[in-house]
Amino acid sequence: MSFNQQVYQLCRKIPRGKVSTYKAIAEALNTKAYRAVGAALRNNPFAPKVPCHRVVASDGSLYGFQGKREGMALQRKQQLLESEGLIIINKKVKDFEEKLFKF
DNA sequence: CGGTTGACCAAGT
DNA sequence: GACTTGGCCAACC
Numbered sequence: 042m043s044f045n046q047q048v049y050q051l052c053r054k055i056p057r058g059k060v061s062t063y064k065a066i067a068e069a070l071n072t073k074a075y076r077a078v079g080a081a082l083r084n085n086p087f088a089p090k091v092p093c094h095r096v097v098a099s100d101g102s103l104y105g106f107q108g109k110r111e112g113m114a115l116q117r118k119q120q121l122l123e124s125e126g127l128i129i130i131n132k133k134v135k136d137f138e139e140k141l142f143k144f
Numbered sequence: 145c146g147g148t149t150g151a152c153c154a155a156g157t
Numbered sequence: 158g159a160c161t162t163g164g165c166c167a168a169c170c
Contacts, residue, residue, distance in 0.1 A: 044167060063152055067166090074166035075152040081167090083151050098152070105151025 044070070048081040051144060052091045058126030059142035060134060064099045069144040079105065095125070101137030103129070 042050075047070050055061050063078045070078075082093040083105075098104035128135035 067152085072166070073153095073164095074168095076150050076165075077152090077167035079151040080149090080169095081151095085151095093151080096151080100153090103151090 044077060045081040045084065048078050049087055049091045052082065052093060052096060055092060055095045055142050059140050060095045060097050060127060060137070061142045062097060062099045065143060066096065097134060101134040103132050
C-alpha cells in the first residue's frame with residue numbers, strides 16, 4: 042500500500058460533519074510528511090469517495106483550498122462544508138477543535 | 145541518486 | 158496580525 046493510498050483510506054474514514062488535519066493524518070501514518078499528505082489529496086483520484094475538503098490545516102484554516110486561489114470555488118466549498126454541519130468563518134472552521142476527527 | 149517542490153507546521157520577526 | 162524562516166518528508170524531475 043503506497044503512501045497515497047493510506048492517505049485516501051484515512052480520509053475516507055472521516056465521518057460526515059467532522060474534519061481532520063494534514064498533520065493528524067500524517068501522524069496516523071506514523072510519519073511527519075504533512076506536505077506529502079496534502080500533495081496526495083491534491084491528486085485526489087477518488088474525488089467523491091475521498092472528502093478532501095474535510096481536511097484542513099492544523100489551525101483550522103482552509104490552507105490551499107481558497108487561501109491560495111481565491112478564484113476557486115470558495116463559497117462552493119464553504120457551502121458544501123456547511124451542509125455537512127461545519128461552519129466556516131473568515132477562512133477558518135468554527136469550533137474546529139470540537140469538530141476535529143482524531144484517528 | 146541529487147535537487148527541487150509542496151492543499152504543511154511551528155516559531156520567530 | 159500579516160510575513161518570513163527553517164524544518165520536515167514523500168513525490169517528481
